[in-house]
Amino acid sequence: MDSIKILERIVAEEGNCCWATQSVCKQCPLGSLIRSDNGGLMSCVEALNIDGLSEEEADIKYKEAAISKLADMVLNKIIEAD
Numbered sequence: 001m002d003s004i005k006i007l008e009r010i011v012a013e014e015g016n017c018c019w020a021t022q023s024v025c026k027q028c029p030l031g032s033l034i035r036s037d038n039g040g041l042m043s044c045v046e047a048l049n050i051d052g053l054s055e056e057e058a059d060i061k062y063k064e065a066a067i068s069k070l071a072d073m074v075l076n077k078i079i080e081a082d
Helices: 001-010 024-027 055-081
Strands: none
Touching: 001 024, 001 055
């Protein structure tokens, strides 16, 4: 599953990504949003700061992040095509 399809599925599932396998998570752009202090990438849980949120609140954050990242990726593809 490519990055765009992963993000589209997260949006379609209203932010819920319980369906994702470990290999899907490794490919997901939301798992590489922010670099941590040690230079590695934060997990999506860390980057979106969802620890302690209700499932509904976490789903909203995931959906918003997926929409934003998807828009950025599509825009970049358009710019690269020009």
